[in-house]
Amino acid sequence: MAKTKREINGHANSPNSGSTDQILAKEEKNQKKMEKMKMETESEGRSCSRSKWTRFLARNLMVILTVSGVLLGVGLGMAVSRMQLTRAQMTYFAFPGEMLLRMLKMVILPLVVCSLVSGAASLDTRSLGKLGGVAVGYFLGTTLVASAIGVALAFIIKPGVGAAALNTNSLALESVTADKETVDSFLDLSSVPLALKLTPCTRYRPFRISGPRGVSKLYLTCSPSESCWDCLPQVPVGTDTDGMNILGLVLFAMVFGVALRKLGAEGEELIRFFNSFNEATMVLVSWIMWYVPFGIMFLVASKIVEMEDVVLLVTSLGKYIFASILGHIIHGGIVLPLIYFAFTRKNPFTFLSGLITPFTTAFATCSSSATLPSLIKCVEENNGVDKRISRFILPIGATVNMDGAAIFQCVAAVFIAQLNNAELNAGQIFTILVTATASSVGAAGIPAGGIITIAIILEAIGLPTNDLSLMLAVDWIVDRTTTVVNVEGDALGAGILHHINLQEMKKKKQQEEAEEEEAEELMEVRVEAVANSEAEEESSSLVTHKAAKDPEAMPEAIESML
Template identity: 40%
Template sequence: MTSVETENNGDPKNDNAENKTVPHVRDIEVQTKSTEDDLQNNYCDDTDSGGNDRRKSGRGPLDRLQVVVEWTSKNMLLVLTIAGILFGLAFGFLGRLANFSPPSIMIVSFPGEILMRLLKMFILPLIVSSLIAGMAQLDSKSSGRMGFRVLSYYMGTTFLATIVGIVMVLMINPGDPSIRTSIPKLEANVVTKISTLDAILDILRNMVPENLIQACFQQAQTIYKEESPMIFDPHLEKNFGKNRVFKPTLVYRDGTNVMGMIMFCLAFGLLAGQMGAKGRLMVDFFVVLNEITMKLVGAVMWYSPFGIACLIAGKIMSIENLSATAEMLGLYMATVIVALIIHAVVTLPLIFWLFTRSNPAVFFRGMMQAWVTALGTASSAATLPVTFRCLEENNKIDPRVTRFVVSVGATVNMDGTALYEAVAAIFIAQMNGIPLGMGEIITVSITATLASVGAASIPSSALITMLLVLTALGLPTDDVSLLFTVDWILDRIRTSINVLGDGYGAGIVYHLSKTELEKMDVERKLDNLETGIAPGTEEIFSSKGLLLDSAGSVEIHM
């Protein structure tokens, strides 16, 4: 910890002291430069005429081994997580050969279920504490600009994802009418009646919850209940007819209303920050709560490799007719996966490079732990704590940016979901022999983009958003059940793409907002020095970790 005095009160001694320190710093720079020159000269002395390092030629393998060991020890959690995924795949396919009973499969999956419950347990306190603490350090203008950048990025990348999916499904043409008769459908009650208008209104309702406590564990959804008035025949003394009438009813289903909690926390955090000294105690509370939650998540993550392995193994062993399903829907799966890879490898990195002029591969390496975790858990919300850590610790993104961008992105940024829905809708049309013109294709792109936004606020969002796209095109909704047999693997891949898109978005927004954030830190520091600091300390929730105490000094956490 380094302490830097911010006031000298006009004392000439302080000026002299400052003048003495400057040559000292320059001397250090000169010494460092000369040391680098000496090292370069020594390197030249140790190289032969061909430029090969004589020292490395003698012990090159040991050096490379040491580098591998150091990298492995530094990224042990990432290595264990990747190993867990590979072990889960291997154990799952071997378990299918052993033909495990359902109770045995349940026991295999149980550690994975515990992992999901642990991660989901931290979603609510993490979103609440991080959003309030982060927004309290932003003014209304900065938060407005940041919000505009976030929404513009999310809507743009989601629309581009649907375009990539549409192009790939039209090029590959995976639809085959024989698939409809080869794969058995699920039960009829799986497909639910849904209206586009009702889905949009449900999103708006959930953005403004009527009960904040209820929003922590329930969210509103419009369902259609069937009313069947019976017509009675007095002569035959039995019911002979039935009129089917569906009536829309608003109900509350289990599941955290993430959209409503985000809207409340954004407003609460902004107002708490504008209250100044009066709201400092409340802001400090949420800063500490966020720090405690992140420490708990850090401990849980060391359990995640084992839990992810059990999740994947149990899922593979529980699938019926895996080979037949892969044979029938293999081309459809390949279309979705190739489109997702193109979006992740080409579209997102290109956008990141255009805005930041930074190497997207380096940024992805910092995000790899979050990407692998999303691949194993198939939940962007459950991956939220890991995404925060990767962005802030590995890629050095300001926490005020990550807590806002990633929290909102976990709800509204569904690049992979929109791409998947576009491909699936056109695949169903091809499977039914229904040709789609340019107007219908444009409808698919727009509907898939809009349906994916806010889909997390609806229970069973993948099913409902898919039905919205099919309804807009007039396609049969019963065929959705055909795709459920392979959705377990596609869901994991598209979720990992969603998390990757959130990370790139945070990097872009931070690059565009860096000057504003630094200016805000300076202004806040000067205001605190002019008005005085309340007894105790105030921690500013920023990437520099500034800590101002009542003595007027600034301590920087190194």
């Protein structure tokens, strides 16, 4: 029994039994390791996904906040509009949005001047002239196409047909009159550099002449007994209106930058000053951008609160609004991206995806100039456009490139013609296209520039301007998509110029490399030729003869000959 017990105990403590326990222990350890590795992998995957979301939010935080500000502004405006606020309370409610506009306008002047001076001074005259020519051609071409789209849509949709009963009295609108001729607008544009602080604006005043003893009297065309002011001949007088003369600043800054570059070393210090000033302005812009979502919320909300009987306006002018916005969608969603793709062979919507913040700012502020700071920042940081290109071309585009404005102006001109049952001939249609394209250049420097430009077009084709108040009533709706299209045209123009500049730099680099290779080949040929000539001189039989004729150079040869 004892032996059996020992055998059993011995079997229980046998080496095979120990090895089995060890194997089980190892398997448990391996299983624990696998579970631990699995948990670590899952935690790494979660941390990786968290880091991706963190990077996404950090990259698109401004876009998310800005779009959220617009949506919250719509909801806040609809909620507050039921409270029947007084005019003073509306002003207080709109103050945060007004603060945003004031801050953006504060940086426009230093941003435009410093950007253009540093941009014009950093580019050489040849590339500056070429890029400027391409930019002008792009701006004029796209604006002319936009005008054609507006006229075509107005004739297809016919917003004014059947709306003859629509008048300003039924909508309780004030009349808008135009005291300006077409030629006066072009004269104002030609005088923009003369006064940088004020905007040139031609007005008409009654003409007075001096009487017999130097007494001033009215020059009347009717009988002397009448004193009718309507009989007075109206004389154009050049005056100035309050407001920043952006077009004059653009021209002055460009010429000043070119002049600084011509100075050479003497102008380098001032160029560095403008560059530093420009960078400091962009730092201010980055600070202001964090206030944009809050200000946009109150801008949109205050505009909704100020609306009175918007349903009647939209239903009465629905066709006009639809034609204008459809033209903006066609031009901004099809034409401009196709032009960008034709030049660059790149996806235009990838480029536009980095500009959501400027588009939202343009939609809320209805101002290309106020959108300029955020546009420059996003074009450079999100799309990698060269600073010299963006800060040179975007301020110009914000002033002279008005594709969206050209569309709604042409639609409005045809709408008013249809409203008055006036048939437009081919000459008048061509006049609308040319006048809208040319006069949109100065629209940014004129108060209510879009409406005044429509008045210029109507005067050019001989139509009355009494119905302009209809355009002014719904301008706050159409002007939002108008500004978005204007900003999009500027941004895509900067992208095209950046691509052209890169292609030119590549060509120039290839030419320089080819010239260097040719120079190296010529040097090699020259070195071989020199080596061969030296070898010939050493082996020539004339060496002794030459040495005989030159006793100072070869005295040993002379002695041997003697």
